[in-house]
Amino acid sequence: MKEEILGVNVNTENYDELIPKVFANIDEGKKSLVVAINPEKLMKAKEDAELKALLNRAEFQIPDGIGVILASKLKKGQIRSRVTGIDMMDRIVQEAAKRGKRIFLYGAKPGVADAAAKRLQELHPDIQIAGVQHGYEKDTQVVLDTINKAQPDILFVAMGSPKQEQWIEQHRNQLHPILYQGVGGSFDVLAGNIKRAPVAFQKVGAEWLYRLLLEPSRIKRQMNLPKFLVEVYRKK
The missing domain is CATH 3.40.50.2300 (Response regulator)
Structure with missing residues (x-):
């Protein structure tokens, strides 16, 4: 099942629900792409039609990023848990x-x-x-x-x-x-x-905060999150 956020489809399932679907495609010989979706990527796709089309052509778009969960809640959607790229791997x-x-x-x-x-x-x-x-x-x-x-x-x-x-x-x-x-x-x-963020940061979806503490220069990139949530709210 998928939900649209800023014109990009995102899977609503968690790991346990996605893995059987992924491996069913392998067993059936159906070529599939798993792509991680986060606010930064969604904001880029808003300005880049080619990128948006590429993301939407993927067979699985996993909600990688707490911002995607917050956006879904704003829209009263169904995405409840993050599916990070590294954990999906x-x-x-x-x-x-x-x-x-x-x-x-x-x-x-x-x-x-x-x-x-x-x-x-x-x-x-x-x-x-x-x-x-x-x-x-x-x-x-x-x-x-x-x-x-x-x-x-x-x-x-x-x-x-x-x-x-x-x-x-x-x-x-x-x-x-x-x-x-x-x-x-x-x-x-x-x-x-x-080094990946400590488990405590991972559990609450705050890996972005850990990276920001290590690299304050990332602040400009992290400003995408509030902009993204404002954009989602506007489109609601």
Whole structure:
């Protein structure tokens, strides 16, 4: 089930409801893209019709960001829980390990995907990692051939948004995997290069506040949240 926020469809389900749908698509061979939706992305999409269309073409748009939950409440909608990109990735990996599905990690600086894969193998010993490829390979055909040769079911792409979603949409019909997710900086978090907000901040949806405390220069970006909520209220 989906709900529209500033012209972009967003899934209303939580992790437990989404995972069976995601894996049903894998079993049916239905290629699917998981894209994380947050206020910053929605504000960009408001000004960028191409980005809005790209987000709406995705099969799953997860509500990543407390601002999306607040917007849904303002609209008297159904979205009640955040589904973050990194936690969705972890839940997909967890389920893939149970079902014998193979994953591939593409993106980030040389060595980062390898370290992330190693960490995932520690967290989920049964996971089948088909391969990794850093994001600095200039020859796209080499990347496509490397992924296809490994024959994964699931591809995680870490390039930053919307570049990663654009890359997936451009190439997924030439690629073997069925499920695709753009995961931003998640490889760096798994590799230990970037520290995630403490659990207390995660639970109340205040990871943005933790990042702001660490990097006060982000204040301009964080001003998008009140602007976003005002915009949602105006469109209500």
